[in-house]
Amino acid sequence: MGPLTRTVELFYDVLSPYSWLGFEILCRYQNIWNINLQLRPSLITGIMKDSGNKPPGLLPRKGLYMANDLKLLRHHLQIPIHFPKDFLSVMLEKGSLSAMRFLTAVNLEHPEMLEKASRELWMRVWSRVSVGLWESSGRTLDDFLTFPRHVFRVMILPPPGGSTVLPVTPLSPHRLPAVFSSSQNEDITEPQSILAAAEKAGMPAEQAQGLLEKIATPKVKNQLKETTEAACRYGAFGLPITVAHVDGQTHMLFGSDRMELLAHLLGNQVQWLTPVIPALW
Amino acid sequence: MGPLTRTVELFYDVLSPYSWLGFEILCRYQNIWNINLQLRPSLITGIMKDSGNKPPGLLPRKGLYMANDLKLLRHHLQIPIHFPKDFLSVMLEKGSLSAMRFLTAVNLEHPEMLEKASRELWMRVWSRVSVGLWESSGRTLDDFLTFPRHVFRVMILPPPGGSTVLPVTPLSPHRLPAVFSSSQNEDITEPQSILAAAEKAGMPAEQAQGLLEKIATPKVKNQLKETTEAACRYGAFGLPITVAHVDGQTHMLFGSDRMELLAHLLGEKWMGPVPPAVNARL
Numbered sequence: 001m002g003p004l005t006r007t008v009e010l011f012y013d014v015l016s017p018y019s020w021l022g023f024e025i026l027c028r029y030q031n032i033w034n035i036n037l038q039l040r041p042s043l044i045t046g047i048m049k050d051s052g053n054k055p056p057g058l059l060p061r062k063g064l065y066m067a068n069d070l071k072l073l074r075h076h077l078q079i080p081i082h083f084p085k086d087f088l089s090v091m092l093e094k095g096s097l098s099a100m101r102f103l104t105a106v107n108l109e110h111p112e113m114l115e116k117a118s119r120e121l122w123m124r125v126w127s128r129v130s131v132g133l134w135e136s137s138g139r140t141l142d143d144f145l146t147f148p149r150h151v152f153r154v155m156i157l158p159p160p161g162g163s164t165v166l167p168v169t170p171l172s173p174h175r176l177p178a179v180f181s182s183s184q185n186e187d188i189t190e191p192q193s194i195l196a197a198a199e200k201a202g203m204p205a206e207q208a209q210g211l212l213e214k215i216a217t218p219k220v221k222n223q224l225k226e227t228t229e230a231a232c233r234y235g236a237f238g239l240p241i242t243v244a245h246v247d248g249q250t251h252m253l254f255g256s257d258r259m260e261l262l263a264h265l266l267g268n269q270v271q272w273l274t275p276v277i278p279a280l281w
Numbered sequence: 282m283g284p285l286t287r288t289v290e291l292f293y294d295v296l297s298p299y300s301w302l303g304f305e306i307l308c309r310y311q312n313i314w315n316i317n318l319q320l321r322p323s324l325i326t327g328i329m330k331d332s333g334n335k336p337p338g339l340l341p342r343k344g345l346y347m348a349n350d351l352k353l354l355r356h357h358l359q360i361p362i363h364f365p366k367d368f369l370s371v372m373l374e375k376g377s378l379s380a381m382r383f384l385t386a387v388n389l390e391h392p393e394m395l396e397k398a399s400r401e402l403w404m405r406v407w408s409r410v411s412v413g414l415w416e417s418s419g420r421t422l423d424d425f426l427t428f429p430r431h432v433f434r435v436m437i438l439p440p441p442g443g444s445t446v447l448p449v450t451p452l453s454p455h456r457l458p459a460v461f462s463s464s465q466n467e468d469i470t471e472p473q474s475i476l477a478a479a480e481k482a483g484m485p486a487e488q489a490q491g492l493l494e495k496i497a498t499p500k501v502k503n504q505l506k507e508t509t510e511a512a513c514r515y516g517a518f519g520l521p522i523t524v525a526h527v528d529g530q531t532h533m534l535f536g537s538d539r540m541e542l543l544a545h546l547l548g549e550k551w552m553g554p555v556p557p558a559v560n561a562r563l
Contacts, residue, residue, distance in 0.1 A: 052341075053343070061332045061333075061334070061518040062334070064516055065533070068532075069535075073542065076542050076545045235349075237340060237342040237346065251349075253350075254346060257536075261354065
Protein backbone atom coordinates (compact mmCIF):
# COMPACT_ATOMS: atom_id res chain seq x y z
CA MET A 1 0.00 0.00 0.00
CA GLY A 2 1.50 3.31 -1.05
CA PRO A 3 1.76 6.40 1.13
CA LEU A 4 -1.46 8.36 1.64
CA THR A 5 -1.86 11.82 0.18
CA ARG A 6 -2.13 14.21 3.11
CA THR A 7 -4.09 17.45 2.95
CA VAL A 8 -2.19 20.61 3.77
CA GLU A 9 -4.16 23.84 3.99
CA LEU A 10 -2.54 27.24 3.64
CA PHE A 11 -4.50 30.19 4.97
CA TYR A 12 -3.08 33.45 3.61
CA ASP A 13 -3.68 37.08 2.78
CA VAL A 14 -1.80 39.00 0.06
CA LEU A 15 -1.33 41.77 2.58
CA SER A 16 0.92 39.47 4.58
CA PRO A 17 4.54 39.25 3.36
CA TYR A 18 5.35 36.06 5.24
CA SER A 19 2.24 34.52 3.66
CA TRP A 20 3.90 34.97 0.28
CA LEU A 21 7.05 33.25 1.50
CA GLY A 22 5.15 30.27 2.94
CA PHE A 23 3.04 30.08 -0.21
CA GLU A 24 6.03 29.86 -2.55
CA ILE A 25 7.76 27.19 -0.48
CA LEU A 26 4.62 25.05 -0.37
CA CYS A 27 3.99 25.58 -4.10
CA ARG A 28 7.52 24.29 -4.74
CA TYR A 29 6.96 21.19 -2.63
CA GLN A 30 3.41 20.32 -3.71
CA ASN A 31 4.74 18.31 -6.64
CA ILE A 32 7.50 16.65 -4.67
CA TRP A 33 5.73 15.73 -1.47
CA ASN A 34 2.64 13.55 -1.54
CA ILE A 35 0.36 16.36 -0.37
CA ASN A 36 -2.85 17.92 -1.54
CA LEU A 37 -2.22 21.64 -1.12
CA GLN A 38 -5.44 23.55 -0.47
CA LEU A 39 -5.09 27.31 -0.77
CA ARG A 40 -7.43 29.25 1.52
CA PRO A 41 -7.72 33.00 0.84
CA SER A 42 -8.38 34.69 4.19
CA LEU A 43 -8.52 38.14 5.73
CA ILE A 44 -5.69 38.92 8.13
CA THR A 45 -7.52 41.93 9.60
CA GLY A 46 -10.39 39.64 10.60
CA ILE A 47 -7.98 37.26 12.31
CA MET A 48 -6.27 40.09 14.18
CA LYS A 49 -9.60 41.39 15.37
CA ASP A 50 -10.87 37.99 16.46
CA SER A 51 -7.72 37.08 18.36
CA GLY A 52 -7.03 40.46 19.93
CA ASN A 53 -3.65 40.63 18.21
CA LYS A 54 -2.08 43.62 16.45
CA PRO A 55 0.05 43.86 13.31
CA PRO A 56 3.68 43.37 14.43
CA GLY A 57 4.84 46.33 12.35
CA LEU A 58 3.13 48.67 14.77
CA LEU A 59 6.01 48.09 17.19
CA PRO A 60 8.90 50.11 15.73
CA ARG A 61 11.62 47.59 16.43
CA LYS A 62 9.56 44.78 14.95
CA GLY A 63 8.94 46.84 11.81
CA LEU A 64 12.67 47.50 11.43
CA TYR A 65 13.40 43.83 12.00
CA MET A 66 10.86 42.73 9.40
CA ALA A 67 12.41 44.98 6.77
CA ASN A 68 15.83 43.39 7.34
CA ASP A 69 14.47 39.88 7.72
CA LEU A 70 12.62 40.09 4.41
CA LYS A 71 15.74 41.45 2.71
CA LEU A 72 17.74 38.42 3.85
CA LEU A 73 14.93 35.98 3.08
CA ARG A 74 14.60 37.46 -0.40
CA HIS A 75 17.95 35.96 -1.27
CA HIS A 76 17.70 32.85 0.84
CA LEU A 77 14.27 31.87 -0.51
CA GLN A 78 14.72 33.41 -3.98
CA ILE A 79 11.46 35.36 -3.82
CA PRO A 80 11.58 39.01 -5.07
CA ILE A 81 9.98 40.48 -1.99
CA HIS A 82 10.59 44.12 -1.23
CA PHE A 83 9.39 45.84 1.92
CA PRO A 84 7.66 49.03 0.74
CA LYS A 85 8.60 52.16 2.69
CA ASP A 86 4.95 52.99 3.21
CA PHE A 87 4.05 49.52 4.38
CA LEU A 88 2.12 50.77 7.39
CA SER A 89 -0.06 52.78 5.05
CA VAL A 90 -0.42 49.78 2.76
CA MET A 91 -1.20 47.46 5.63
CA LEU A 92 -3.45 49.51 7.79
CA GLU A 93 -5.24 52.02 5.63
CA LYS A 94 -5.62 50.38 2.26
CA GLY A 95 -6.11 46.79 3.31
CA SER A 96 -6.83 43.87 1.04
CA LEU A 97 -10.58 43.29 1.22
CA SER A 98 -11.28 43.58 -2.52
CA ALA A 99 -8.24 41.54 -3.46
CA MET A 100 -9.08 38.69 -1.07
CA ARG A 101 -12.71 38.70 -2.14
CA PHE A 102 -11.51 38.48 -5.73
CA LEU A 103 -9.30 35.49 -4.88
CA THR A 104 -12.24 33.93 -3.06
CA ALA A 105 -14.30 34.30 -6.25
CA VAL A 106 -11.43 32.79 -8.27
CA ASN A 107 -11.32 29.85 -5.86
CA LEU A 108 -15.06 29.30 -6.20
CA GLU A 109 -15.20 29.41 -10.01
CA HIS A 110 -11.71 28.83 -11.42
CA PRO A 111 -9.61 27.25 -8.64
CA GLU A 112 -6.94 26.24 -11.16
CA MET A 113 -6.13 29.98 -11.52
CA LEU A 114 -5.85 30.64 -7.79
CA GLU A 115 -2.12 30.05 -7.43
CA LYS A 116 -1.10 32.36 -10.26
CA ALA A 117 -3.64 35.04 -9.42
CA SER A 118 -2.49 35.08 -5.79
CA ARG A 119 1.13 35.37 -6.86
CA GLU A 120 0.44 38.34 -9.14
CA LEU A 121 -1.37 40.19 -6.39
CA TRP A 122 1.54 39.64 -4.00
CA MET A 123 3.87 40.94 -6.70
CA ARG A 124 1.84 44.14 -6.85
CA VAL A 125 2.06 44.87 -3.16
CA TRP A 126 5.42 43.38 -2.27
CA SER A 127 7.56 43.55 -5.37
CA ARG A 128 8.03 47.10 -6.49
CA VAL A 129 9.49 46.62 -9.89
CA SER A 130 9.10 48.85 -12.89
CA VAL A 131 10.89 49.07 -16.16
CA GLY A 132 11.93 52.37 -17.61
CA LEU A 133 11.01 53.28 -21.18
CA TRP A 134 14.35 54.30 -22.53
CA GLU A 135 16.74 53.04 -19.91
CA SER A 136 17.44 49.43 -19.17
CA SER A 137 17.46 49.23 -15.40
CA GLY A 138 19.70 46.26 -15.06
CA ARG A 139 20.27 42.63 -15.74
CA THR A 140 18.79 41.10 -12.64
CA LEU A 141 15.66 41.67 -10.61
CA ASP A 142 17.81 42.78 -7.72
CA ASP A 143 18.86 45.82 -9.73
CA PHE A 144 15.23 46.64 -10.35
CA LEU A 145 14.34 46.34 -6.73
CA THR A 146 16.76 49.03 -5.67
CA PHE A 147 15.36 51.73 -7.96
CA PRO A 148 13.55 54.39 -5.97
CA ARG A 149 9.94 54.93 -6.87
CA HIS A 150 10.24 58.56 -7.90
CA VAL A 151 12.74 57.64 -10.58
CA PHE A 152 10.23 55.33 -12.15
CA ARG A 153 7.49 57.91 -12.05
CA VAL A 154 9.70 60.25 -14.05
CA MET A 155 10.74 57.55 -16.42
CA ILE A 156 7.35 56.17 -17.32
CA LEU A 157 6.30 58.82 -19.81
CA PRO A 158 4.89 58.02 -23.25
CA PRO A 159 7.55 58.57 -25.89
CA PRO A 160 6.59 60.53 -28.97
CA GLY A 161 4.62 58.42 -31.37
CA GLY A 162 3.79 55.50 -29.10
CA SER A 163 3.30 54.37 -25.55
CA THR A 164 4.43 50.83 -25.28
CA VAL A 165 6.62 49.82 -22.41
CA LEU A 166 9.90 48.26 -23.41
CA PRO A 167 10.05 44.53 -22.74
CA VAL A 168 11.90 43.44 -19.68
CA THR A 169 15.45 42.32 -20.31
CA PRO A 170 15.46 38.58 -19.77
CA LEU A 171 16.67 37.85 -16.25
CA SER A 172 19.43 35.37 -15.58
CA PRO A 173 17.46 32.23 -14.77
CA HIS A 174 19.74 31.24 -11.98
CA ARG A 175 18.76 34.33 -10.05
CA LEU A 176 15.01 33.75 -10.01
CA PRO A 177 12.43 31.17 -10.91
CA ALA A 178 10.93 31.78 -14.34
CA VAL A 179 7.47 32.24 -12.87
CA PHE A 180 8.21 35.77 -11.72
CA SER A 181 7.65 38.70 -14.07
CA SER A 182 7.96 42.39 -13.45
CA SER A 183 4.95 44.37 -12.40
CA GLN A 184 4.28 47.98 -11.72
CA ASN A 185 3.67 49.48 -8.35
CA GLU A 186 -0.09 49.52 -8.18
CA ASP A 187 -2.62 49.86 -5.42
CA ILE A 188 -4.46 46.56 -5.02
CA THR A 189 -7.57 48.26 -3.71
CA GLU A 190 -8.09 49.64 -7.22
CA PRO A 191 -10.19 47.42 -9.52
CA GLN A 192 -7.87 48.13 -12.44
CA SER A 193 -4.96 46.81 -10.46
CA ILE A 194 -6.77 43.58 -9.60
CA LEU A 195 -7.70 43.10 -13.25
CA ALA A 196 -4.14 43.70 -14.36
CA ALA A 197 -2.91 41.07 -11.89
CA ALA A 198 -5.53 38.60 -13.11
CA GLU A 199 -4.57 39.13 -16.72
CA LYS A 200 -0.90 38.77 -15.93
CA ALA A 201 -1.83 35.45 -14.31
CA GLY A 202 -3.20 34.36 -17.68
CA MET A 203 -6.87 34.97 -17.08
CA PRO A 204 -8.90 36.21 -20.08
CA ALA A 205 -10.07 39.80 -19.60
CA GLU A 206 -13.78 39.00 -19.64
CA GLN A 207 -13.33 36.20 -17.13
CA ALA A 208 -11.43 38.53 -14.81
CA GLN A 209 -14.07 41.23 -15.21
CA GLY A 210 -16.83 38.72 -14.46
CA LEU A 211 -15.15 37.61 -11.25
CA LEU A 212 -14.50 41.19 -10.20
CA GLU A 213 -18.21 41.92 -10.50
CA LYS A 214 -18.95 39.07 -8.09
CA ILE A 215 -16.84 40.31 -5.20
CA ALA A 216 -19.74 42.23 -3.68
CA THR A 217 -22.14 39.27 -3.80
CA PRO A 218 -23.23 37.60 -0.53
CA LYS A 219 -21.82 34.25 -1.71
CA VAL A 220 -18.29 35.56 -2.09
CA LYS A 221 -18.43 37.76 1.03
CA ASN A 222 -19.65 34.85 3.15
CA GLN A 223 -17.09 32.43 1.77
CA LEU A 224 -14.25 34.76 2.70
CA LYS A 225 -15.82 35.22 6.12
CA GLU A 226 -16.14 31.47 6.64
CA THR A 227 -12.57 30.78 5.56
CA THR A 228 -11.31 33.45 7.93
CA GLU A 229 -13.37 31.97 10.75
CA ALA A 230 -11.99 28.52 9.98
CA ALA A 231 -8.48 29.92 10.43
CA CYS A 232 -9.54 31.38 13.77
CA ARG A 233 -10.96 28.02 14.88
CA TYR A 234 -7.58 26.47 14.10
CA GLY A 235 -6.14 28.99 16.57
CA ALA A 236 -4.76 31.61 14.18
CA PHE A 237 -3.64 34.95 15.60
CA GLY A 238 -1.98 36.00 12.34
CA LEU A 239 -1.06 34.64 8.94
CA PRO A 240 0.15 32.54 7.30
CA ILE A 241 -1.01 29.37 8.99
CA THR A 242 -0.34 25.95 7.53
CA VAL A 243 -2.70 23.21 8.69
CA ALA A 244 -1.45 19.66 8.17
CA HIS A 245 -3.79 16.69 8.47
CA VAL A 246 -1.62 13.69 9.30
CA ASP A 247 -2.61 10.30 10.70
CA GLY A 248 -5.88 11.55 12.12
CA GLN A 249 -4.23 14.54 13.79
CA THR A 250 -4.37 18.20 12.90
CA HIS A 251 -1.35 20.44 13.32
CA MET A 252 -1.52 24.21 12.92
CA LEU A 253 1.85 25.83 12.15
CA PHE A 254 2.22 29.60 12.15
CA GLY A 255 4.62 31.50 9.92
CA SER A 256 6.72 30.74 6.87
CA ASP A 257 9.51 29.22 8.97
CA ARG A 258 7.88 25.96 10.06
CA MET A 259 8.23 24.12 6.73
CA GLU A 260 11.08 21.91 7.88
CA LEU A 261 8.94 20.95 10.89
CA LEU A 262 6.08 20.25 8.46
CA ALA A 263 8.38 17.87 6.56
CA HIS A 264 9.17 16.15 9.89
CA LEU A 265 5.44 15.78 10.66
CA LEU A 266 4.70 14.35 7.22
CA GLY A 267 7.10 11.55 8.00
CA ASN A 268 9.92 9.58 6.51
CA GLN A 269 8.78 9.59 2.93
CA VAL A 270 9.29 13.31 2.55
CA GLN A 271 12.54 15.17 2.57
CA TRP A 272 13.42 18.77 3.32
CA LEU A 273 15.69 19.95 0.53
CA THR A 274 16.10 23.62 1.61
CA PRO A 275 13.56 26.30 0.68
CA VAL A 276 14.84 26.43 -2.91
CA ILE A 277 14.64 22.95 -4.37
CA PRO A 278 17.77 22.38 -6.45
CA ALA A 279 15.93 20.28 -9.05
CA LEU A 280 14.03 23.32 -10.28
CA TRP A 281 17.09 25.03 -11.73
CA MET B 282 44.08 30.72 2.98
CA GLY B 283 41.53 28.80 5.01
CA PRO B 284 38.04 30.05 5.81
CA LEU B 285 37.83 32.67 8.53
CA THR B 286 36.22 31.84 11.87
CA ARG B 287 33.15 34.01 12.18
CA THR B 288 31.81 35.22 15.50
CA VAL B 289 28.22 34.33 16.28
CA GLU B 290 26.69 35.84 19.42
CA LEU B 291 23.66 34.32 21.11
CA PHE B 292 21.75 36.59 23.48
CA TYR B 293 19.44 34.53 25.69
CA ASP B 294 17.52 34.28 28.94
CA VAL B 295 16.67 30.99 30.68
CA LEU B 296 13.14 32.32 31.07
CA SER B 297 12.75 32.14 27.30
CA PRO B 298 11.85 28.70 25.92
CA TYR B 299 12.82 29.48 22.34
CA SER B 300 16.18 30.69 23.68
CA TRP B 301 16.82 27.13 24.86
CA LEU B 302 15.99 25.76 21.44
CA GLY B 303 18.27 28.21 19.62
CA PHE B 304 21.01 27.56 22.19
CA GLU B 305 21.00 23.79 21.69
CA ILE B 306 21.06 24.04 17.89
CA LEU B 307 24.00 26.45 17.97
CA CYS B 308 25.84 24.31 20.55
CA ARG B 309 25.46 21.35 18.19
CA TYR B 310 26.84 23.32 15.25
CA GLN B 311 29.68 25.13 17.03
CA ASN B 312 31.96 22.16 16.42
CA ILE B 313 30.71 21.59 12.87
CA TRP B 314 30.68 25.11 11.47
CA ASN B 315 33.70 27.36 11.54
CA ILE B 316 32.22 29.72 14.12
CA ASN B 317 33.18 31.20 17.44
CA LEU B 318 30.00 30.94 19.49
CA GLN B 319 29.77 33.67 22.13
CA LEU B 320 27.05 33.12 24.72
CA ARG B 321 25.55 36.35 26.10
CA PRO B 322 23.34 35.99 29.18
CA SER B 323 20.69 38.73 28.98
CA LEU B 324 17.46 39.80 30.64
CA ILE B 325 14.36 39.39 28.52
CA THR B 326 12.29 41.62 30.78
CA GLY B 327 14.75 44.45 30.16
CA ILE B 328 14.48 43.97 26.40
CA MET B 329 10.68 43.94 26.54
CA LYS B 330 10.67 47.13 28.54
CA ASP B 331 13.16 48.90 26.29
CA SER B 332 11.37 47.95 23.07
CA GLY B 333 7.82 48.45 24.26
CA ASN B 334 7.01 44.82 23.51
CA LYS B 335 5.02 42.38 25.66
CA PRO B 336 5.48 38.65 26.32
CA PRO B 337 3.58 36.82 23.55
CA GLY B 338 1.98 34.45 26.06
CA LEU B 339 -0.17 37.29 27.33
CA LEU B 340 -2.32 36.89 24.22
CA PRO B 341 -4.36 33.74 24.88
CA ARG B 342 -4.15 32.34 21.37
CA LYS B 343 -0.41 32.88 21.25
CA GLY B 344 -0.01 31.10 24.58
CA LEU B 345 -2.01 28.13 23.31
CA TYR B 346 0.02 28.11 20.13
CA MET B 347 3.33 28.18 22.00
CA ALA B 348 2.33 25.18 24.10
CA ASN B 349 1.61 23.16 20.95
CA ASP B 350 4.57 24.51 19.02
CA LEU B 351 6.98 23.55 21.81
CA LYS B 352 5.43 20.08 22.01
CA LEU B 353 6.11 19.51 18.30
CA LEU B 354 9.56 21.07 18.46
CA ARG B 355 10.46 18.87 21.44
CA HIS B 356 10.44 15.89 19.11
CA HIS B 357 11.73 17.61 15.99
CA LEU B 358 14.69 19.21 17.77
CA GLN B 359 15.17 16.43 20.35
CA ILE B 360 15.16 18.82 23.31
CA PRO B 361 13.12 17.78 26.43
CA ILE B 362 11.23 21.03 26.70
CA HIS B 363 7.91 21.00 28.50
CA PHE B 364 5.59 23.99 28.71
CA PRO B 365 4.70 24.35 32.40
CA LYS B 366 1.00 24.93 33.09
CA ASP B 367 1.81 27.90 35.27
CA PHE B 368 4.10 29.47 32.72
CA LEU B 369 2.56 32.91 33.07
CA SER B 370 3.35 32.79 36.77
CA VAL B 371 6.86 31.58 36.02
CA MET B 372 7.42 34.21 33.37
CA LEU B 373 5.86 37.25 34.88
CA GLU B 374 5.99 36.95 38.63
CA LYS B 375 9.08 34.95 39.40
CA GLY B 376 11.36 36.14 36.63
CA SER B 377 14.97 35.18 36.13
CA LEU B 378 17.03 38.02 37.55
CA SER B 379 19.07 35.95 40.02
CA ALA B 380 19.61 33.16 37.53
CA MET B 381 20.84 35.48 34.78
CA ARG B 382 23.08 37.38 37.21
CA PHE B 383 24.50 34.04 38.26
CA LEU B 384 25.21 33.10 34.64
CA THR B 385 26.77 36.53 34.14
CA ALA B 386 29.10 35.81 37.08
CA VAL B 387 29.89 32.39 35.59
CA ASN B 388 30.73 34.05 32.28
CA LEU B 389 33.03 36.54 33.99
CA GLU B 390 34.98 34.02 36.07
CA HIS B 391 34.50 30.52 34.61
CA PRO B 392 33.23 30.96 31.03
CA GLU B 393 34.02 27.33 30.24
CA MET B 394 31.14 26.39 32.57
CA LEU B 395 28.61 28.75 30.98
CA GLU B 396 27.13 26.32 28.49
CA LYS B 397 26.44 23.56 31.01
CA ALA B 398 25.24 25.90 33.73
CA SER B 399 22.81 27.58 31.31
CA ARG B 400 21.49 24.21 30.21
CA GLU B 401 20.84 23.06 33.76
CA LEU B 402 18.92 26.22 34.58
CA TRP B 403 16.74 25.76 31.50
CA MET B 404 16.11 22.19 32.57
CA ARG B 405 14.81 23.48 35.89
CA VAL B 406 12.30 25.84 34.37
CA TRP B 407 11.37 24.07 31.18
CA SER B 408 11.86 20.37 31.76
CA ARG B 409 9.67 19.17 34.57
CA VAL B 410 11.10 15.77 35.15
CA SER B 411 11.29 13.88 38.40
CA VAL B 412 12.04 10.31 39.26
CA GLY B 413 9.97 8.39 41.75
CA LEU B 414 11.63 6.48 44.56
CA TRP B 415 10.08 3.12 44.17
CA GLU B 416 8.59 3.25 40.72
CA SER B 417 10.50 3.38 37.49
CA SER B 418 8.67 5.97 35.47
CA GLY B 419 9.52 4.70 32.06
CA ARG B 420 12.16 4.00 29.51
CA THR B 421 12.28 7.28 27.68
CA LEU B 422 12.25 10.91 28.73
CA ASP B 423 8.92 11.29 27.03
CA ASP B 424 7.36 9.04 29.63
CA PHE B 425 8.81 11.20 32.35
CA LEU B 426 7.51 14.35 30.82
CA THR B 427 3.91 13.23 30.97
CA PHE B 428 3.87 12.61 34.72
CA PRO B 429 1.73 15.16 36.51
CA ARG B 430 3.48 17.12 39.22
CA HIS B 431 1.26 16.01 42.11
CA VAL B 432 2.17 12.38 41.52
CA PHE B 433 5.77 13.18 42.06
CA ARG B 434 5.13 15.11 45.25
CA VAL B 435 3.46 12.04 46.69
CA MET B 436 6.17 9.75 45.47
CA ILE B 437 9.21 11.60 46.74
CA LEU B 438 9.06 10.53 50.37
CA PRO B 439 12.05 9.25 52.32
CA PRO B 440 11.85 5.50 52.58
CA PRO B 441 12.57 3.90 55.94
CA GLY B 442 16.29 3.80 56.60
CA GLY B 443 17.44 6.18 53.87
CA SER B 444 16.54 9.04 51.61
CA THR B 445 18.40 8.60 48.42
CA VAL B 446 16.66 9.06 45.11
CA LEU B 447 16.91 6.07 42.85
CA PRO B 448 19.19 6.62 39.87
CA VAL B 449 17.49 7.47 36.62
CA THR B 450 16.90 4.51 34.35
CA PRO B 451 19.29 4.94 31.45
CA LEU B 452 17.42 6.55 28.56
CA SER B 453 17.48 5.09 25.07
CA PRO B 454 20.33 7.05 23.52
CA HIS B 455 18.68 7.47 20.18
CA ARG B 456 15.86 9.45 21.72
CA LEU B 457 17.98 12.20 23.24
CA PRO B 458 21.46 13.58 23.24
CA ALA B 459 23.47 12.17 26.13
CA VAL B 460 23.97 15.60 27.65
CA PHE B 461 20.49 15.72 29.16
CA SER B 462 19.80 14.41 32.64
CA SER B 463 16.67 14.54 34.72
CA SER B 464 16.11 17.38 37.13
CA GLN B 465 13.45 18.23 39.62
CA ASN B 466 10.91 20.97 39.33
CA GLU B 467 12.54 23.79 41.23
CA ASP B 468 12.03 27.51 41.39
CA ILE B 469 15.06 29.22 39.86
CA THR B 470 14.60 32.32 41.98
CA GLU B 471 15.63 30.22 44.97
CA PRO B 472 19.40 30.22 45.70
CA GLN B 473 19.32 26.51 46.49
CA SER B 474 17.90 25.82 43.07
CA ILE B 475 20.63 27.79 41.33
CA LEU B 476 23.29 25.97 43.34
CA ALA B 477 21.76 22.61 42.49
CA ALA B 478 21.84 23.50 38.80
CA ALA B 479 25.46 24.62 39.04
CA GLU B 480 26.49 21.43 40.76
CA LYS B 481 24.63 19.33 38.22
CA ALA B 482 26.62 21.22 35.59
CA GLY B 483 29.78 19.89 37.24
CA MET B 484 30.74 22.96 39.26
CA PRO B 485 32.31 22.31 42.68
CA ALA B 486 30.01 23.39 45.51
CA GLU B 487 32.33 26.08 46.89
CA GLN B 488 32.85 27.56 43.44
CA ALA B 489 29.10 27.72 42.88
CA GLN B 490 28.56 29.27 46.30
CA GLY B 491 31.26 31.86 45.61
CA LEU B 492 29.66 32.89 42.34
CA LEU B 493 26.23 33.06 43.96
CA GLU B 494 27.57 35.50 46.51
CA LYS B 495 28.73 37.77 43.70
CA ILE B 496 25.39 38.21 41.99
CA ALA B 497 24.54 41.30 44.01
CA THR B 498 27.85 43.04 43.27
CA PRO B 499 27.87 46.12 41.00
CA LYS B 500 30.25 44.39 38.57
CA VAL B 501 27.87 41.54 37.86
CA LYS B 502 24.75 43.72 37.87
CA ASN B 503 26.33 46.15 35.41
CA GLN B 504 27.61 43.42 33.13
CA LEU B 505 24.12 41.94 32.79
CA LYS B 506 22.75 45.42 32.17
CA GLU B 507 25.35 46.11 29.48
CA THR B 508 24.76 42.80 27.72
CA THR B 509 21.02 43.44 27.71
CA GLU B 510 21.60 46.92 26.32
CA ALA B 511 23.85 45.50 23.61
CA ALA B 512 20.99 43.23 22.54
CA CYS B 513 18.70 46.27 22.40
CA ARG B 514 21.22 48.14 20.25
CA TYR B 515 21.18 45.21 17.84
CA GLY B 516 17.42 45.81 17.57
CA ALA B 517 16.11 43.09 19.89
CA PHE B 518 12.45 43.17 20.92
CA GLY B 519 12.60 39.70 22.45
CA LEU B 520 14.89 36.71 22.77
CA PRO B 521 16.70 34.76 21.52
CA ILE B 522 18.67 36.86 19.08
CA THR B 523 21.58 35.46 17.11
CA VAL B 524 24.04 38.03 15.84
CA ALA B 525 26.31 36.88 13.02
CA HIS B 526 29.38 38.85 12.02
CA VAL B 527 30.13 37.94 8.40
CA ASP B 528 32.33 39.73 5.85
CA GLY B 529 32.20 43.02 7.69
CA GLN B 530 28.42 42.90 8.04
CA THR B 531 26.30 42.29 11.09
CA HIS B 532 23.06 40.34 10.87
CA MET B 533 20.61 40.07 13.77
CA LEU B 534 18.28 37.07 13.54
CA PHE B 535 15.38 36.71 15.96
CA GLY B 536 14.04 33.38 17.17
CA SER B 537 15.19 29.78 17.13
CA ASP B 538 13.93 29.25 13.58
CA ARG B 539 16.46 31.26 11.61
CA MET B 540 19.33 28.78 11.84
CA GLU B 541 18.99 27.57 8.28
CA LEU B 542 19.17 31.22 7.16
CA LEU B 543 22.23 31.62 9.42
CA ALA B 544 23.87 28.69 7.60
CA HIS B 545 23.11 30.43 4.30
CA LEU B 546 24.69 33.67 5.53
CA LEU B 547 27.77 31.84 6.80
CA GLY B 548 28.11 29.79 3.64
CA GLU B 549 27.87 26.66 5.79
CA LYS B 550 25.82 23.49 5.30
CA TRP B 551 22.49 23.08 7.10
CA MET B 552 21.95 19.49 8.18
CA GLY B 553 18.75 19.97 10.15
CA PRO B 554 18.35 20.76 13.84
CA VAL B 555 19.97 17.46 14.92
CA PRO B 556 23.08 17.23 12.74
CA PRO B 557 24.63 13.76 12.32
CA ALA B 558 27.86 14.58 14.15
CA VAL B 559 25.88 14.80 17.39
CA ASN B 560 24.38 11.32 17.01
CA ALA B 561 27.77 9.87 16.19
CA ARG B 562 28.96 10.65 19.70
CA LEU B 563 26.15 8.63 21.37
